[in-house]
Amino acid sequence: MTGRSRGAGTASGRTARIAMAVAVLAATGVLTATFVSSGGKGTADAATELSQYVPIEKVTPGVRPPAPRRGASTGRFVVNCGTNGNGKFSPDNPVAQPGISNGAEHVHDFVGNLAITANSSDADLAASGTTCRNGDKSSYFWPVLRIDPAVRPGSGDTGQALAKATPTVSCPSVRDRLAAVPAGTKAAVDRWTTELDRLTAAANEKMSASRGRVDAAFNASVIDPLRSRRAQLITAISNSITGGSGSARLVSLVDCDVSYDSMHAFMGGSHAKSVSAAAAATPQIQCPAVRGRLPGVPASALDEVNRALADLDRQISAADQRLLATRGQGGAAFVDNAILGPLKAQRTAVLDRIANAIDRAAARPRGLEAMAECTLTKPVAQNGSTPAPQPSSSALPEPQGRNLELPNNTGPIQRPRSVLIEYRGNAAGKVVAMPRFLRALTGDAKPTSRGPANARPAWTCSGVTDRLSDKYPICPSGSQVQRVHDFPGCWDGKNVDSDNHRKHVAFADAATGVCPRGFRAIPQLRITISYDIPRDVQVRGQFALDSFPEEDHNPFSDHDDFVNVNSTRQMNKIVACVNYGRSCR
Numbered sequence: 001m002t003g004r005s006r007g008a009g010t011a012s013g014r015t016a017r018i019a020m021a022v023a024v025l026a027a028t029g030v031l032t033a034t035f036v037s038s039g040g041k042g043t044a045d046a047a048t049e050l051s052q053y054v055p056i057e058k059v060t061p062g063v064r065p066p067a068p069r070r071g072a073s074t075g076r077f078v079v080n081c082g083t084n085g086n087g088k089f090s091p092d093n094p095v096a097q098p099g100i101s102n103g104a105e106h107v108h109d110f111v112g113n114l115a116i117t118a119n120s121s122d123a124d125l126a127a128s129g130t131t132c133r134n135g136d137k138s139s140y141f142w143p144v145l146r147i148d149p150a151v152r153p154g155s156g157d158t159g160q161a162l163a164k165a166t167p168t169v170s171c172p173s174v175r176d177r178l179a180a181v182p183a184g185t186k187a188a189v190d191r192w193t194t195e196l197d198r199l200t201a202a203a204n205e206k207m208s209a210s211r212g213r214v215d216a217a218f219n220a221s222v223i224d225p226l227r228s229r230r231a232q233l234i235t236a237i238s239n240s241i242t243g244g245s246g247s248a249r250l251v252s253l254v255d256c257d258v259s260y261d262s263m264h265a266f267m268g269g270s271h272a273k274s275v276s277a278a279a280a281a282t283p284q285i286q287c288p289a290v291r292g293r294l295p296g297v298p299a300s301a302l303d304e305v306n307r308a309l310a311d312l313d314r315q316i317s318a319a320d321q322r323l324l325a326t327r328g329q330g331g332a333a334f335v336d337n338a339i340l341g342p343l344k345a346q347r348t349a350v351l352d353r354i355a356n357a358i359d360r361a362a363a364r365p366r367g368l369e370a371m372a373e374c375t376l377t378k379p380v381a382q383n384g385s386t387p388a389p390q391p392s393s394s395a396l397p398e399p400q401g402r403n404l405e406l407p408n409n410t411g412p413i414q415r416p417r418s419v420l421i422e423y424r425g426n427a428a429g430k431v432v433a434m435p436r437f438l439r440a441l442t443g444d445a446k447p448t449s450r451g452p453a454n455a456r457p458a459w460t461c462s463g464v465t466d467r468l469s470d471k472y473p474i475c476p477s478g479s480q481v482q483r484v485h486d487f488p489g490c491w492d493g494k495n496v497d498s499d500n501h502r503k504h505v506a507f508a509d510a511a512t513g514v515c516p517r518g519f520r521a522i523p524q525l526r527i528t529i530s531y532d533i534p535r536d537v538q539v540r541g542q543f544a545l546d547s548f549p550e551e552d553h554n555p556f557s558d559h560d561d562f563v564n565v566n567s568t569r570q571m572n573k574i575v576a577c578v579n580y581g582r583s584c585r
Helices: 011-015 122-127 158-164 183-210 216-242 261-266 299-325 334-359 535-539 568-579
Strands: 019-025 031-036 053-055 076-079 108-112 139-143 145-147 168-170 257-259 418-424 439-443 459-461 472-474 481-486 524-531 543-545 559-563
Touching: 076 568, 122 299, 139 524, 158 261, 168 183, 168 216, 183 216, 216 257, 299 334, 418 568, 439 481, 459 472, 472 481, 472 535
Parallel strands: 053 472
Antiparallel strands: 019 031, 076 418, 108 139, 139 559, 145 543, 168 257, 418 524, 439 559, 459 481, 481 524
């Protein structure tokens, strides 16, 4: 597969399939054109229009896998992780926006790893339970699909909301993700983290010039230099903590994003009507950040403090898993008595260990005990309405009610009929094992505000293997709606992540299967998600993806995320199966 749509529309439409249009502002300041594609969303001021749905028969066949060469790896390893029957839904975006709670602004289905949140460490992931039958602890997640009969062509108010919204820059917090900082480098690290804060503030000043519009080129002009400078500072921080002898794995925190979440404050009417006052249906544990509050740590205490910090992470992860496993059990005090109370006692003991370790060689840190108590995430709006407009700040509530709704992401979530997770070979040669904790993305959740370079057509129908569309499919009777997500199958041989979460992996050549120079073929992950969507719902255009507000359910914004937590033994089994041309489970 390539990053182009596989045949939806006319030949002239395909010629102009992915092109950025000039941002045109009406006199009112409402954006009328930002992103042009013969599939996907044509403007930011559009609800889920019927033009975004296409009979699969009208999509030109175009999926042609490369022919295997001699020595190709032609096997296939299938993993059964279920269909999210345990209900792990979250608006976190752990790969693209680590450390940012509710970063996706829409809800994801999660299968596999039970512990993963925006704040999970690698140790948390490794210690987690899983929904996968073979013990695979990897995390696989994608935006949910909903049916909403209220969705009608032209019924959206995203254009009006956009006209009033000012985009902001959202960056992961570095100080809250650091290992223990040696006392000798604490002053320098504080200067660098302060500089990171200043850079974010300066970027937000620049973004104020983009009020009321989505401009991918302008966004890039702000984000790209910000990313470069953050990379320099974060590298300096990492080297100062590790003495240059290792990586603090902070590269995942380099990238920032442009957020239009202030649009939610101005979305009323049909988009807000069903955001109920019920408590968030899938709450998470929230605890005070300890790492950023610690003083410089004496050298003799570094190992003990880092072990204690890891224990704090694992305690939160275990509490989150227990919260998911016991959902609906007990009375009103169950969570306090069975989860939050024991967690506070555990954290109190660990925080005391940290204070004691530092106290042996330096002044005892004060106030750590105040960070023992944790709470649950709570919705912002408690009265069934959208929060009052807050143009200068985030106004996004937690997902609410039994449908986990957000403004403009409403209606019952559709549980997949099946989820096929398979690791495949490479047409040009053998594959090597992918490293544990490799992060990977496919598609792009923001082709409007970031540009379409990484967006990929993903929509088809069961029984149709030769065509993919960047529009929602209308399938023949008896056929299922499908999303096919192919991940990059090439790896740079060194990194598990990169400063934009993409550079360390790459797609093989669509015609030959050959990896780019400097990259090695790894088992290529494909996830196929199938749904039983009534055909009348398809024809009426009443099913759609959850999305960021500026995308307004753009089908071309479909995407999928992955963190490899396969054990070394399991990954070696996958590699052997694929390289020897077998079909395995």
